[in-house]
Amino acid sequence: MELTRRDVLAALAASGAAVGAGISLTSDPGEGSVGEHEVATLVAVAHLVYPSEVEGVESFVRRYSIERVRDRPEYAQGVADAVAVLDEYSRTWADADFADLDTERADRTLSGFEVDTADPDPEGSDRERVRYYLVNELLYALFSTPTGGEIAGIENPQGHPGGTTSYQRGPE
Amino acid sequence: MNRTPSERADVCIVGAGPAGGLMADRLVSRGHDVVVLEAGPRFDADYDDRVQRMERSIRPAHGPDSVWEMGGERDAYESTGEKYYPLNAARVKGVGGSTLHWQGMVMRLHEQDFRLESETGVGADWPIAYDDLQSYYAEAEDELGVAGASDNPFAPPREQPHPQPAFEPSYSDSLFAEACEDLEIGTHSVPNARLSEGREGRSACVGYGTCQPVCPSGAKYDATVHVERAEESGARIVDRAPVQRLEHDDAGERVTAAVYATPNGEEHRQEAREFVLAAGGVENPRLLLLSESEQYPDGLANSSGLVGKFFHDHLFAGAGGTLDEPTRQNHVGFNTTESHQFYDQPADGSRGAIKLEFLNYAGPSPVEMALGGDDWGDAMLDRIKENYGTHVAVGALVEQEPREENRIRLHTERTDDHGNPVPDVVWSLSNHERRTIERANEIQHRILDELGADVEWTVGPENTGPAFHHMGTTRMGEDPESSVVDAQLRTHDLGNLTVASSSVFPTGGAMNPTLTIAALALKAADHVDERL
Numbered sequence: 001m002e003l004t005r006r007d008v009l010a011a012l013a014a015s016g017a018a019v020g021a022g023i024s025l026t027s028d029p030g031e032g033s034v035g036e037h038e039v040a041t042l043v044a045v046a047h048l049v050y051p052s053e054v055e056g057v058e059s060f061v062r063r064y065s066i067e068r069v070r071d072r073p074e075y076a077q078g079v080a081d082a083v084a085v086l087d088e089y090s091r092t093w094a095d096a097d098f099a100d101l102d103t104e105r106a107d108r109t110l111s112g113f114e115v116d117t118a119d120p121d122p123e124g125s126d127r128e129r130v131r132y133y134l135v136n137e138l139l140y141a142l143f144s145t146p147t148g149g150e151i152a153g154i155e156n157p158q159g160h161p162g163g164t165t166s167y168q169r170g171p172e
Numbered sequence: 173m174n175r176t177p178s179e180r181a182d183v184c185i186v187g188a189g190p191a192g193g194l195m196a197d198r199l200v201s202r203g204h205d206v207v208v209l210e211a212g213p214r215f216d217a218d219y220d221d222r223v224q225r226m227e228r229s230i231r232p233a234h235g236p237d238s239v240w241e242m243g244g245e246r247d248a249y250e251s252t253g254e255k256y257y258p259l260n261a262a263r264v265k266g267v268g269g270s271t272l273h274w275q276g277m278v279m280r281l282h283e284q285d286f287r288l289e290s291e292t293g294v295g296a297d298w299p300i301a302y303d304d305l306q307s308y309y310a311e312a313e314d315e316l317g318v319a320g321a322s323d324n325p326f327a328p329p330r331e332q333p334h335p336q337p338a339f340e341p342s343y344s345d346s347l348f349a350e351a352c353e354d355l356e357i358g359t360h361s362v363p364n365a366r367l368s369e370g371r372e373g374r375s376a377c378v379g380y381g382t383c384q385p386v387c388p389s390g391a392k393y394d395a396t397v398h399v400e401r402a403e404e405s406g407a408r409i410v411d412r413a414p415v416q417r418l419e420h421d422d423a424g425e426r427v428t429a430a431v432y433a434t435p436n437g438e439e440h441r442q443e444a445r446e447f448v449l450a451a452g453g454v455e456n457p458r459l460l461l462l463s464e465s466e467q468y469p470d471g472l473a474n475s476s477g478l479v480g481k482f483f484h485d486h487l488f489a490g491a492g493g494t495l496d497e498p499t500r501q502n503h504v505g506f507n508t509t510e511s512h513q514f515y516d517q518p519a520d521g522s523r524g525a526i527k528l529e530f531l532n533y534a535g536p537s538p539v540e541m542a543l544g545g546d547d548w549g550d551a552m553l554d555r556i557k558e559n560y561g562t563h564v565a566v567g568a569l570v571e572q573e574p575r576e577e578n579r580i581r582l583h584t585e586r587t588d589d590h591g592n593p594v595p596d597v598v599w600s601l602s603n604h605e606r607r608t609i610e611r612a613n614e615i616q617h618r619i620l621d622e623l624g625a626d627v628e629w630t631v632g633p634e635n636t637g638p639a640f641h642h643m644g645t646t647r648m649g650e651d652p653e654s655s656v657v658d659a660q661l662r663t664h665d666l667g668n669l670t671v672a673s674s675s676v677f678p679t680g681g682a683m684n685p686t687l688t689i690a691a692l693a694l695k696a697a698d699h700v701d702e703r704l
Contacts, residue, residue: 016223049548117546120233143539152538152556156503161378167342167503
């Protein structure tokens with residue numbers, strides 16, 4: 001299932017980023033703590049944590065992440081710190097930055113870091129911050145969109161203002 | 173912000189929740205100078221702020237109390253009764269009060285609720301009848317923008333349709349309706365304090381699905397609507413100004429000032445002709461108890477000795493499970509079908525009131541499952557698909573008897589950020605309440621069995637919890653020896669002190685209390701206006 005521009009806008013709306021339908025979504029991170037490397041790392045994490053049937057991941061994550069941290073320097077710093085922490089672990093155990101690992105090694109690295117069982121906490125331990133700022137950040141973005149919801153079986157997921165008709169409809 | 177007292181005030185209201193907001197709006201519209209002192213902050217009212225609070229409510233890193241910034245020394249409390257009471261989950265301090273996080277269900281009490289002792293021998297009678305409140309209920313529904321329908325055969329008489337059309341039933345409601353029909357259980361719509369159509373600049377519901385604890389669209393009513401309208405009409409709202417105590421005159425007949433603190437450590441006295449306590453069922457009695465004086469050593473307005481006593485709430489009873497077919501849950505965060513068939517009590521008083529709710533948000537939502545699991549990718553999706561989509565649940569509010577031993581009192585050792593004793597919630601369940609919960613469970617299981625559900629959980633007498641409706645702690649009555657306020661909501665002891673809150677409810681039935689709070693606040697506003 002393909003993630004679209006509509007999904008980017010929905011995910012941004014669910015995160016409180018000030019966006020309107022007419023906004024021009026950039027793929028250029030520009031200046032700030034979340035730069036090209038951080039975006040590439042988020043894309044790599046998304047390829048791992050998103051279900052395989054999701055398509056258009058790179059474009060979705062790139063445009064979402066750049067807009068998400070615009071005007072939120074503190075949050076951007078949290079993301080950048082989490083990327084640095086993940087890279088440090090990745091370099092120690094896999095001899096490369098996380099974004100440069102193939103899928104299998106990336107999975108081994110993220111699991112080896114025990115991010116899967118970590119509690120998400122923006123002020124917690126290294127793995128807890130990775131879980132919060134990278135993994136859960138991306139999962140929240142996906143599952144608060146219509147496409148992410150549909151993959152899971154709900155057209156109007158929590159966090160998405162999908163109207164008041166879908167709850168009345170029976171299953172197809 | 174200037175937090176010094178107003179030079180002249182007709183009315184000083186303590187608390188900017190629904191009762192305080194409605195009274196401020198009504199009184200300022202009648203030409204009175206109104207000052208509202210609110211202990212909590214004025215939250216940023218813009219859309220983006222609400223959406224960010226919504227994200228906090230969905231993402232598991234943030235505790236539920238953090239969404240509206242409850243907790244810390246300011247909100248310290250103790251719970252020393254038989255049953256623990258999670259007080260800070262049950263309230264919000266700030267402009268808008270607890271309506272910022274409420275569910276938004278707004279039913280009228282039944283006629284029987286006002287004369288319960290006479291009819292059943294349990295509980296207490298109110299000093300007013302349903303008829304006395306009926307027109308105020310209609311006004312309150314209009315003020316809150318209630319979406320409802322006149323299809324409830326168990327409801328008390330009403331004079332006009334609800335101001336907004338009811339939300340249509342959900343798909344799962346249709347499954348329940350069929351099962352209930354076979355069991356001869358009547359179902360009907362739910363009056364909701366959320367707009368089904370846009371009104372006065374507010375959006376209709378757009379289905380964020382996070383009503384409790386935050387509605388980003390503003391379709392769900394919260395008291396900022398009336399506080400802001402009062403302010404536009406000239407009322408003064410002072411936030412972060414917790415009232416420390418009330419002072420009275422030498423005769424002990426009138427309140428003269430509310431002493432409040434400000435963030436810079438100063439204390440001020442706000443004088444006024446009339447005072448209104450609208451700080452909820454915990455802080456109202458606490459403030460009266462904190463306002464002890466030589467003349468009133470047991471606290472203000474407490475010559476009955478009942479301030480803080482008869483604390484009661486509604487108890488949750490519920491059961492749920494899964495069907496072998498889709499049930500389409502979690503698209504919206506509110507309910508659209510209930511049954512009030514088991515509400516009125518039998519004449520022998522053998523059980524309390526029961527209000528059945530058919531949930532539209534049974535089971536976990538996909539986003540919650542994604543964020544809370546210990547897997548990712550296809551394994552995560554498989555788990556979500558396996559666990560989402562077939563849940564059903566029937567909840568219930570169950571009446572709790574007002575009993576003197578359940579109470580809010582001042583804790584003897586622990587103090588808050590201003591050195592005042594914190595509230596101590598003493599709360600327990602009676603056997604009568606346990607039996608009523610069991611009866612609710614019985615009905616719920618019958619419905620789920622008829623539906624063919626595999627029942628997976630039950631909330632019964634042993635694991636029940638409160639619905640966060642604080643009632644009874646400044647009870648209303650005719651007799652000054654057995655009540656704190658009279659039928660006008662004015663304290664028996666002090667002629668210019670009104671209490672507008674569910675704290676005045678002598679009994680609470682099993683209906684969510686806010687519509688009755690709003691109706692009583694509008695009634696109290698009329699009485700204050702007459703006195704001014």
